[in-house]
Amino acid sequence: RASISGHTQVVVILAHPVGHIRTPAAMNAHFAAAGQDAVIVPMHVQPDDLAAVVDGLRRLRNLGGIIVTVPHKETIAALCDDLTDQARLVGAVNAIRVQPDGRLLGGQFDGEGFCAGLVAAGHAIRGRRIWMAGAGGAAAGIAFALLRQGAGALAIHNRGAARAEVLVARLRHAFPGREIAAAGADPADHDIVVNATSLGLHPGDALPVDCTRMTPGMLAAEVVMQPEVTPFLRAAAAIGCATHPGLPMLTEQVPILARFVTARDWAAG
Ligand code: NDP
Structure with a gap:
Protein backbone atom coordinates (compact mmCIF):
# COMPACT_ATOMS: atom_id res chain seq x y z
CA ARG A 1 0.00 0.00 0.00
CA ALA A 2 1.17 3.54 -0.70
CA SER A 3 0.64 5.08 2.73
CA ILE A 4 -1.46 5.09 5.88
CA SER A 5 -2.96 8.42 6.88
CA GLY A 6 -5.48 9.83 9.32
CA HIS A 7 -8.18 9.05 6.73
CA THR A 8 -7.35 5.35 6.52
CA GLN A 9 -10.01 2.92 7.79
CA VAL A 10 -8.27 0.69 10.34
CA VAL A 11 -9.56 -2.90 10.51
CA VAL A 12 -8.24 -5.19 13.25
CA ILE A 13 -8.19 -8.99 13.39
CA LEU A 14 -8.37 -10.49 16.88
CA ALA A 15 -6.67 -13.86 17.36
CA HIS A 16 -4.82 -16.09 19.83
CA PRO A 17 -2.27 -17.25 18.78
CA VAL A 18 -1.68 -14.73 16.02
CA GLY A 19 1.55 -15.76 14.26
CA HIS A 20 0.02 -18.18 11.75
CA ILE A 21 -2.95 -16.16 10.47
CA ARG A 22 -3.22 -15.59 6.72
CA THR A 23 -6.19 -13.22 6.53
CA PRO A 24 -4.15 -9.98 6.97
CA ALA A 25 -1.98 -10.57 3.90
CA ALA A 26 -4.98 -11.57 1.79
CA MET A 27 -7.16 -8.67 2.97
CA ASN A 28 -4.45 -6.00 2.63
CA ALA A 29 -3.85 -7.25 -0.94
CA HIS A 30 -7.60 -6.97 -1.53
CA PHE A 31 -7.71 -3.37 -0.20
CA ALA A 32 -4.71 -2.44 -2.36
CA ALA A 33 -6.18 -4.03 -5.51
CA ALA A 34 -9.52 -2.31 -4.88
CA GLY A 35 -7.79 1.06 -4.31
CA GLN A 36 -9.51 1.23 -0.92
CA ASP A 37 -7.90 3.40 1.80
CA ALA A 38 -8.09 0.71 4.47
CA VAL A 39 -5.63 -1.53 6.30
CA ILE A 40 -6.00 -4.65 8.47
CA VAL A 41 -3.70 -5.16 11.47
CA PRO A 42 -3.31 -8.38 13.53
CA MET A 43 -4.02 -8.03 17.28
CA HIS A 44 -2.97 -10.78 19.71
CA VAL A 45 -5.75 -10.96 22.32
CA GLN A 46 -5.89 -13.45 25.20
CA PRO A 47 -9.39 -14.88 25.79
CA ASP A 48 -9.64 -13.27 29.24
CA ASP A 49 -8.98 -9.83 27.73
CA LEU A 50 -11.51 -10.04 24.89
CA ALA A 51 -14.33 -8.07 26.57
CA ALA A 52 -11.98 -5.25 27.60
CA VAL A 53 -10.45 -5.10 24.10
CA VAL A 54 -13.89 -4.89 22.45
CA ASP A 55 -14.86 -2.16 24.91
CA GLY A 56 -11.73 -0.23 23.95
CA LEU A 57 -12.30 -0.73 20.21
CA ARG A 58 -15.77 0.80 20.57
CA ARG A 59 -14.05 4.09 21.49
CA LEU A 60 -11.87 4.28 18.36
CA ARG A 61 -13.37 6.79 15.94
CA ASN A 62 -11.47 5.52 12.84
CA LEU A 63 -12.22 1.83 13.33
CA GLY A 64 -13.06 0.26 9.97
CA GLY A 65 -14.30 -2.98 11.51
CA ILE A 66 -13.23 -6.12 13.36
CA ILE A 67 -12.34 -9.55 11.98
CA VAL A 68 -12.42 -12.38 14.51
CA THR A 69 -10.71 -15.76 14.46
CA VAL A 70 -9.76 -18.69 16.72
CA PRO A 71 -10.57 -18.88 19.64
CA HIS A 72 -12.84 -15.83 19.92
CA LYS A 73 -15.62 -16.49 17.37
CA GLU A 74 -18.22 -17.79 19.82
CA THR A 75 -17.37 -15.59 22.84
CA ILE A 76 -17.49 -12.39 20.85
CA ALA A 77 -21.04 -13.05 19.63
CA ALA A 78 -22.29 -12.17 23.12
CA LEU A 79 -20.31 -8.90 23.07
CA CYS A 80 -22.02 -7.64 19.88
CA ASP A 81 -25.12 -5.41 20.05
CA ASP A 82 -26.78 -7.01 17.00
CA LEU A 83 -26.25 -10.21 15.01
CA THR A 84 -27.04 -11.10 11.39
CA ASP A 85 -29.40 -14.06 10.86
CA GLN A 86 -26.47 -16.31 9.91
CA ALA A 87 -24.43 -15.34 12.99
CA ARG A 88 -27.44 -15.99 15.26
CA LEU A 89 -28.07 -19.39 13.65
CA VAL A 90 -24.42 -20.47 13.75
CA GLY A 91 -23.83 -19.02 17.23
CA ALA A 92 -20.52 -17.45 16.20
CA VAL A 93 -19.18 -14.22 14.69
CA ASN A 94 -16.15 -13.73 12.44
CA ALA A 95 -16.68 -10.13 11.33
CA ILE A 96 -18.05 -7.05 13.09
CA ARG A 97 -19.37 -3.94 11.39
CA VAL A 98 -19.53 -0.63 13.26
CA GLN A 99 -22.97 0.73 12.40
CA PRO A 100 -23.56 4.50 11.97
CA ASP A 101 -25.00 4.71 15.51
CA GLY A 102 -21.89 2.94 16.90
CA ARG A 103 -23.65 -0.37 17.60
CA LEU A 104 -21.59 -3.45 16.72
CA LEU A 105 -23.22 -5.84 14.20
CA GLY A 106 -21.72 -9.35 14.21
CA GLY A 107 -21.76 -11.47 11.05
CA GLN A 108 -20.58 -15.00 10.25
CA PHE A 109 -19.20 -15.73 6.77
CA ASP A 110 -17.15 -18.96 7.04
CA LEU A 250 -10.40 -17.93 2.75
CA THR A 251 -9.67 -16.25 -0.59
CA GLU A 252 -13.35 -16.15 -1.60
CA GLN A 253 -14.34 -14.96 1.87
CA VAL A 254 -11.91 -12.02 2.02
CA PRO A 255 -13.88 -9.67 -0.30
CA ILE A 256 -17.11 -10.65 1.48
CA LEU A 257 -15.57 -9.84 4.90
CA ALA A 258 -13.99 -6.61 3.62
CA ARG A 259 -17.29 -5.40 2.21
CA PHE A 260 -19.23 -6.32 5.36
CA VAL A 261 -16.92 -4.46 7.73
CA THR A 262 -15.98 -1.40 5.64
CA ALA A 263 -18.58 -0.71 2.91
CA ARG A 264 -20.94 2.13 3.67
CA ASP A 265 -23.70 0.67 1.45
CA TRP A 266 -23.86 -2.73 3.17
CA ALA A 267 -27.43 -3.60 4.23
CA ALA A 268 -28.32 -6.25 6.80
CA GLY A 269 -30.22 -9.05 5.11
P1 NDP B 1 -13.35 -26.22 16.43
O1 NDP B 1 -12.37 -26.37 17.51
O2 NDP B 1 -14.60 -25.43 16.66
O3 NDP B 1 -13.80 -27.69 15.90
C1 NDP B 1 -12.82 -28.68 15.63
C2 NDP B 1 -13.49 -29.86 14.94
O4 NDP B 1 -12.47 -30.81 14.62
C3 NDP B 1 -14.50 -30.60 15.83
O5 NDP B 1 -15.48 -31.20 15.02
C4 NDP B 1 -13.59 -31.65 16.49
O6 NDP B 1 -14.29 -32.79 16.96
C5 NDP B 1 -12.72 -32.05 15.32
N1 NDP B 1 -11.46 -32.63 15.78
C6 NDP B 1 -10.40 -31.97 16.31
N2 NDP B 1 -9.41 -32.86 16.62
C7 NDP B 1 -9.87 -34.09 16.27
C8 NDP B 1 -9.33 -35.40 16.35
N3 NDP B 1 -8.10 -35.61 16.84
N4 NDP B 1 -10.07 -36.43 15.90
C9 NDP B 1 -11.32 -36.22 15.40
N5 NDP B 1 -11.90 -34.99 15.30
C10 NDP B 1 -11.17 -33.95 15.73
O7 NDP B 1 -12.51 -25.60 15.21
P2 NDP B 1 -13.07 -24.84 13.91
O8 NDP B 1 -14.33 -25.49 13.49
O9 NDP B 1 -13.05 -23.37 14.15
O10 NDP B 1 -11.92 -25.13 12.84
C11 NDP B 1 -11.81 -26.39 12.21
C12 NDP B 1 -10.80 -26.29 11.08
O11 NDP B 1 -11.28 -25.40 10.07
C13 NDP B 1 -9.43 -25.75 11.51
O12 NDP B 1 -8.42 -26.53 10.92
C14 NDP B 1 -9.41 -24.36 10.92
O13 NDP B 1 -8.10 -23.94 10.61
C15 NDP B 1 -10.22 -24.56 9.66
N6 NDP B 1 -10.78 -23.33 9.13
C16 NDP B 1 -10.47 -23.00 7.85
C17 NDP B 1 -10.95 -21.84 7.30
C18 NDP B 1 -10.60 -21.52 5.89
O14 NDP B 1 -10.85 -20.37 5.46
N7 NDP B 1 -10.09 -22.46 5.11
C19 NDP B 1 -11.84 -20.92 8.06
C20 NDP B 1 -12.15 -21.39 9.39
C21 NDP B 1 -11.61 -22.55 9.90
P3 NDP B 1 -14.82 -32.86 18.50
O15 NDP B 1 -16.09 -32.05 18.52
O16 NDP B 1 -15.04 -34.30 18.73
O17 NDP B 1 -13.74 -32.24 19.35
Whole structure:
Protein backbone atom coordinates (compact mmCIF):
# COMPACT_ATOMS: atom_id res chain seq x y z
CA ARG A 1 0.00 0.00 0.00
CA ALA A 2 1.17 3.54 -0.70
CA SER A 3 0.64 5.08 2.73
CA ILE A 4 -1.46 5.09 5.88
CA SER A 5 -2.96 8.42 6.88
CA GLY A 6 -5.48 9.83 9.32
CA HIS A 7 -8.18 9.05 6.73
CA THR A 8 -7.35 5.35 6.52
CA GLN A 9 -10.01 2.92 7.79
CA VAL A 10 -8.27 0.69 10.34
CA VAL A 11 -9.56 -2.90 10.51
CA VAL A 12 -8.24 -5.19 13.25
CA ILE A 13 -8.19 -8.99 13.39
CA LEU A 14 -8.37 -10.49 16.88
CA ALA A 15 -6.67 -13.86 17.36
CA HIS A 16 -4.82 -16.09 19.83
CA PRO A 17 -2.27 -17.25 18.78
CA VAL A 18 -1.68 -14.73 16.02
CA GLY A 19 1.55 -15.76 14.26
CA HIS A 20 0.02 -18.18 11.75
CA ILE A 21 -2.95 -16.16 10.47
CA ARG A 22 -3.22 -15.59 6.72
CA THR A 23 -6.19 -13.22 6.53
CA PRO A 24 -4.15 -9.98 6.97
CA ALA A 25 -1.98 -10.57 3.90
CA ALA A 26 -4.98 -11.57 1.79
CA MET A 27 -7.16 -8.67 2.97
CA ASN A 28 -4.45 -6.00 2.63
CA ALA A 29 -3.85 -7.25 -0.94
CA HIS A 30 -7.60 -6.97 -1.53
CA PHE A 31 -7.71 -3.37 -0.20
CA ALA A 32 -4.71 -2.44 -2.36
CA ALA A 33 -6.18 -4.03 -5.51
CA ALA A 34 -9.52 -2.31 -4.88
CA GLY A 35 -7.79 1.06 -4.31
CA GLN A 36 -9.51 1.23 -0.92
CA ASP A 37 -7.90 3.40 1.80
CA ALA A 38 -8.09 0.71 4.47
CA VAL A 39 -5.63 -1.53 6.30
CA ILE A 40 -6.00 -4.65 8.47
CA VAL A 41 -3.70 -5.16 11.47
CA PRO A 42 -3.31 -8.38 13.53
CA MET A 43 -4.02 -8.03 17.28
CA HIS A 44 -2.97 -10.78 19.71
CA VAL A 45 -5.75 -10.96 22.32
CA GLN A 46 -5.89 -13.45 25.20
CA PRO A 47 -9.39 -14.88 25.79
CA ASP A 48 -9.64 -13.27 29.24
CA ASP A 49 -8.98 -9.83 27.73
CA LEU A 50 -11.51 -10.04 24.89
CA ALA A 51 -14.33 -8.07 26.57
CA ALA A 52 -11.98 -5.25 27.60
CA VAL A 53 -10.45 -5.10 24.10
CA VAL A 54 -13.89 -4.89 22.45
CA ASP A 55 -14.86 -2.16 24.91
CA GLY A 56 -11.73 -0.23 23.95
CA LEU A 57 -12.30 -0.73 20.21
CA ARG A 58 -15.77 0.80 20.57
CA ARG A 59 -14.05 4.09 21.49
CA LEU A 60 -11.87 4.28 18.36
CA ARG A 61 -13.37 6.79 15.94
CA ASN A 62 -11.47 5.52 12.84
CA LEU A 63 -12.22 1.83 13.33
CA GLY A 64 -13.06 0.26 9.97
CA GLY A 65 -14.30 -2.98 11.51
CA ILE A 66 -13.23 -6.12 13.36
CA ILE A 67 -12.34 -9.55 11.98
CA VAL A 68 -12.42 -12.38 14.51
CA THR A 69 -10.71 -15.76 14.46
CA VAL A 70 -9.76 -18.69 16.72
CA PRO A 71 -10.57 -18.88 19.64
CA HIS A 72 -12.84 -15.83 19.92
CA LYS A 73 -15.62 -16.49 17.37
CA GLU A 74 -18.22 -17.79 19.82
CA THR A 75 -17.37 -15.59 22.84
CA ILE A 76 -17.49 -12.39 20.85
CA ALA A 77 -21.04 -13.05 19.63
CA ALA A 78 -22.29 -12.17 23.12
CA LEU A 79 -20.31 -8.90 23.07
CA CYS A 80 -22.02 -7.64 19.88
CA ASP A 81 -25.12 -5.41 20.05
CA ASP A 82 -26.78 -7.01 17.00
CA LEU A 83 -26.25 -10.21 15.01
CA THR A 84 -27.04 -11.10 11.39
CA ASP A 85 -29.40 -14.06 10.86
CA GLN A 86 -26.47 -16.31 9.91
CA ALA A 87 -24.43 -15.34 12.99
CA ARG A 88 -27.44 -15.99 15.26
CA LEU A 89 -28.07 -19.39 13.65
CA VAL A 90 -24.42 -20.47 13.75
CA GLY A 91 -23.83 -19.02 17.23
CA ALA A 92 -20.52 -17.45 16.20
CA VAL A 93 -19.18 -14.22 14.69
CA ASN A 94 -16.15 -13.73 12.44
CA ALA A 95 -16.68 -10.13 11.33
CA ILE A 96 -18.05 -7.05 13.09
CA ARG A 97 -19.37 -3.94 11.39
CA VAL A 98 -19.53 -0.63 13.26
CA GLN A 99 -22.97 0.73 12.40
CA PRO A 100 -23.56 4.50 11.97
CA ASP A 101 -25.00 4.71 15.51
CA GLY A 102 -21.89 2.94 16.90
CA ARG A 103 -23.65 -0.37 17.60
CA LEU A 104 -21.59 -3.45 16.72
CA LEU A 105 -23.22 -5.84 14.20
CA GLY A 106 -21.72 -9.35 14.21
CA GLY A 107 -21.76 -11.47 11.05
CA GLN A 108 -20.58 -15.00 10.25
CA PHE A 109 -19.20 -15.73 6.77
CA ASP A 110 -17.15 -18.96 7.04
CA GLY A 111 -19.92 -20.96 5.40
CA GLU A 112 -20.51 -18.38 2.70
CA GLY A 113 -16.77 -18.38 1.96
CA PHE A 114 -16.69 -22.18 1.74
CA CYS A 115 -19.69 -22.25 -0.63
CA ALA A 116 -18.29 -19.39 -2.74
CA GLY A 117 -15.03 -21.36 -3.07
CA LEU A 118 -16.88 -24.45 -4.31
CA VAL A 119 -18.96 -22.45 -6.80
CA ALA A 120 -15.91 -20.51 -8.08
CA ALA A 121 -14.24 -23.87 -8.79
CA GLY A 122 -17.30 -24.96 -10.81
CA HIS A 123 -18.88 -27.29 -8.23
CA ALA A 124 -22.66 -27.15 -7.77
CA ILE A 125 -24.28 -27.30 -4.30
CA ARG A 126 -28.01 -27.32 -5.12
CA GLY A 127 -29.44 -30.84 -4.92
CA ARG A 128 -26.10 -32.43 -3.95
CA ARG A 129 -25.98 -35.07 -1.21
CA ILE A 130 -23.26 -33.95 1.17
CA TRP A 131 -21.44 -35.85 3.94
CA MET A 132 -19.42 -33.69 6.36
CA ALA A 133 -16.95 -34.52 9.12
CA GLY A 134 -16.97 -32.03 12.00
CA ALA A 135 -19.41 -30.20 14.26
CA GLY A 136 -17.27 -27.29 15.49
CA GLY A 137 -17.48 -23.63 14.55
CA ALA A 138 -16.37 -23.96 10.92
CA ALA A 139 -18.58 -27.02 10.40
CA ALA A 140 -21.65 -25.24 11.79
CA GLY A 141 -21.15 -22.25 9.48
CA ILE A 142 -20.66 -24.54 6.49
CA ALA A 143 -23.72 -26.67 7.35
CA PHE A 144 -26.09 -23.68 7.56
CA ALA A 145 -24.66 -22.19 4.34
CA LEU A 146 -24.86 -25.48 2.40
CA LEU A 147 -28.52 -25.95 3.36
CA ARG A 148 -29.32 -22.30 2.62
CA GLN A 149 -27.79 -22.82 -0.84
CA GLY A 150 -29.97 -25.85 -1.55
CA ALA A 151 -27.95 -28.95 -0.61
CA GLY A 152 -30.18 -31.98 -1.23
CA ALA A 153 -29.13 -33.86 1.92
CA LEU A 154 -26.60 -33.33 4.70
CA ALA A 155 -25.07 -36.07 6.87
CA ILE A 156 -22.82 -34.98 9.75
CA HIS A 157 -20.18 -37.13 11.42
CA ASN A 158 -18.18 -35.99 14.44
CA ARG A 159 -15.77 -37.63 16.88
CA GLY A 160 -17.94 -36.34 19.70
CA ALA A 161 -21.30 -37.74 18.56
CA ALA A 162 -23.30 -35.58 21.00
CA ARG A 163 -21.95 -32.39 19.37
CA ALA A 164 -23.10 -33.65 15.96
CA GLU A 165 -26.58 -34.45 17.37
CA VAL A 166 -26.88 -30.91 18.78
CA LEU A 167 -25.88 -29.36 15.44
CA VAL A 168 -28.30 -31.63 13.54
CA ALA A 169 -31.15 -30.60 15.88
CA ARG A 170 -30.39 -26.89 15.30
CA LEU A 171 -30.23 -27.42 11.52
CA ARG A 172 -33.51 -29.36 11.46
CA HIS A 173 -35.16 -26.57 13.42
CA ALA A 174 -33.88 -23.97 10.92
CA PHE A 175 -34.62 -26.08 7.82
CA PRO A 176 -37.73 -28.17 8.58
CA GLY A 177 -38.48 -31.00 6.15
CA ARG A 178 -34.92 -31.20 4.78
CA GLU A 179 -32.85 -34.42 4.85
CA ILE A 180 -30.38 -33.76 7.71
CA ALA A 181 -28.91 -36.55 9.87
CA ALA A 182 -26.08 -37.46 12.20
CA ALA A 183 -23.95 -40.13 10.52
CA GLY A 184 -21.16 -42.65 10.97
CA ALA A 185 -17.77 -42.50 9.27
CA ASP A 186 -19.05 -44.07 6.02
CA PRO A 187 -19.66 -41.45 3.28
CA ALA A 188 -21.01 -43.90 0.65
CA ASP A 189 -23.92 -42.64 -1.50
CA HIS A 190 -22.98 -38.97 -1.25
CA ASP A 191 -21.78 -36.56 -3.95
CA ILE A 192 -19.54 -34.31 -1.84
CA VAL A 193 -17.43 -35.33 1.19
CA VAL A 194 -16.28 -32.39 3.33
CA ASN A 195 -13.58 -32.35 5.99
CA ALA A 196 -14.63 -29.53 8.35
CA THR A 197 -12.48 -30.78 11.25
CA SER A 198 -8.93 -29.71 12.03
CA LEU A 199 -7.67 -33.22 11.16
CA GLY A 200 -4.87 -32.92 8.62
CA LEU A 201 -3.25 -29.86 10.21
CA HIS A 202 -0.69 -31.96 12.07
CA PRO A 203 1.55 -34.75 10.72
CA GLY A 204 0.20 -38.14 11.75
CA ASP A 205 -3.43 -36.99 12.11
CA ALA A 206 -6.03 -39.69 11.42
CA LEU A 207 -8.17 -39.36 8.29
CA PRO A 208 -11.52 -37.61 8.99
CA VAL A 209 -13.52 -40.16 6.97
CA ASP A 210 -13.38 -43.82 5.98
CA CYS A 211 -11.76 -43.19 2.59
CA THR A 212 -12.13 -46.86 1.59
CA ARG A 213 -15.86 -46.06 1.20
CA MET A 214 -15.25 -43.21 -1.23
CA THR A 215 -15.76 -43.78 -4.95
CA PRO A 216 -14.63 -42.00 -8.15
CA GLY A 217 -17.11 -39.27 -9.00
CA MET A 218 -17.29 -37.97 -5.44
CA LEU A 219 -15.83 -34.54 -4.68
CA ALA A 220 -13.53 -34.32 -1.63
CA ALA A 221 -13.57 -30.79 -0.13
CA GLU A 222 -11.26 -29.56 2.62
CA VAL A 223 -11.19 -26.69 5.15
CA VAL A 224 -7.59 -27.23 6.29
CA MET A 225 -5.34 -24.80 4.38
CA GLN A 226 -1.93 -25.99 5.53
CA PRO A 227 -0.69 -28.36 4.14
CA GLU A 228 -2.31 -27.50 0.81
CA VAL A 229 -2.70 -31.21 -0.05
CA THR A 230 -3.87 -32.92 3.14
CA PRO A 231 -3.78 -36.72 3.64
CA PHE A 232 -7.58 -36.68 3.08
CA LEU A 233 -7.22 -34.97 -0.32
CA ARG A 234 -4.32 -37.25 -1.25
CA ALA A 235 -6.32 -40.38 -0.36
CA ALA A 236 -9.38 -39.13 -2.25
CA ALA A 237 -7.32 -38.28 -5.35
CA ALA A 238 -5.77 -41.77 -5.28
CA ILE A 239 -9.29 -43.22 -5.46
CA GLY A 240 -10.11 -41.00 -8.46
CA CYS A 241 -12.20 -38.36 -6.68
CA ALA A 242 -12.07 -34.69 -7.63
CA THR A 243 -10.54 -32.56 -4.86
CA HIS A 244 -11.09 -29.04 -3.53
CA PRO A 245 -8.49 -27.54 -1.13
CA GLY A 246 -9.04 -25.34 1.95
CA LEU A 247 -7.54 -22.08 0.67
CA PRO A 248 -10.47 -20.92 -1.54
CA MET A 249 -12.67 -20.77 1.59
CA LEU A 250 -10.40 -17.93 2.75
CA THR A 251 -9.67 -16.25 -0.59
CA GLU A 252 -13.35 -16.15 -1.60
CA GLN A 253 -14.34 -14.96 1.87
CA VAL A 254 -11.91 -12.02 2.02
CA PRO A 255 -13.88 -9.67 -0.30
CA ILE A 256 -17.11 -10.65 1.48
CA LEU A 257 -15.57 -9.84 4.90
CA ALA A 258 -13.99 -6.61 3.62
CA ARG A 259 -17.29 -5.40 2.21
CA PHE A 260 -19.23 -6.32 5.36
CA VAL A 261 -16.92 -4.46 7.73
CA THR A 262 -15.98 -1.40 5.64
CA ALA A 263 -18.58 -0.71 2.91
CA ARG A 264 -20.94 2.13 3.67
CA ASP A 265 -23.70 0.67 1.45
CA TRP A 266 -23.86 -2.73 3.17
CA ALA A 267 -27.43 -3.60 4.23
CA ALA A 268 -28.32 -6.25 6.80
CA GLY A 269 -30.22 -9.05 5.11
P1 NDP B 1 -13.35 -26.22 16.43
O1 NDP B 1 -12.37 -26.37 17.51
O2 NDP B 1 -14.60 -25.43 16.66
O3 NDP B 1 -13.80 -27.69 15.90
C1 NDP B 1 -12.82 -28.68 15.63
C2 NDP B 1 -13.49 -29.86 14.94
O4 NDP B 1 -12.47 -30.81 14.62
C3 NDP B 1 -14.50 -30.60 15.83
O5 NDP B 1 -15.48 -31.20 15.02
C4 NDP B 1 -13.59 -31.65 16.49
O6 NDP B 1 -14.29 -32.79 16.96
C5 NDP B 1 -12.72 -32.05 15.32
N1 NDP B 1 -11.46 -32.63 15.78
C6 NDP B 1 -10.40 -31.97 16.31
N2 NDP B 1 -9.41 -32.86 16.62
C7 NDP B 1 -9.87 -34.09 16.27
C8 NDP B 1 -9.33 -35.40 16.35
N3 NDP B 1 -8.10 -35.61 16.84
N4 NDP B 1 -10.07 -36.43 15.90
C9 NDP B 1 -11.32 -36.22 15.40
N5 NDP B 1 -11.90 -34.99 15.30
C10 NDP B 1 -11.17 -33.95 15.73
O7 NDP B 1 -12.51 -25.60 15.21
P2 NDP B 1 -13.07 -24.84 13.91
O8 NDP B 1 -14.33 -25.49 13.49
O9 NDP B 1 -13.05 -23.37 14.15
O10 NDP B 1 -11.92 -25.13 12.84
C11 NDP B 1 -11.81 -26.39 12.21
C12 NDP B 1 -10.80 -26.29 11.08
O11 NDP B 1 -11.28 -25.40 10.07
C13 NDP B 1 -9.43 -25.75 11.51
O12 NDP B 1 -8.42 -26.53 10.92
C14 NDP B 1 -9.41 -24.36 10.92
O13 NDP B 1 -8.10 -23.94 10.61
C15 NDP B 1 -10.22 -24.56 9.66
N6 NDP B 1 -10.78 -23.33 9.13
C16 NDP B 1 -10.47 -23.00 7.85
C17 NDP B 1 -10.95 -21.84 7.30
C18 NDP B 1 -10.60 -21.52 5.89
O14 NDP B 1 -10.85 -20.37 5.46
N7 NDP B 1 -10.09 -22.46 5.11
C19 NDP B 1 -11.84 -20.92 8.06
C20 NDP B 1 -12.15 -21.39 9.39
C21 NDP B 1 -11.61 -22.55 9.90
P3 NDP B 1 -14.82 -32.86 18.50
O15 NDP B 1 -16.09 -32.05 18.52
O16 NDP B 1 -15.04 -34.30 18.73
O17 NDP B 1 -13.74 -32.24 19.35
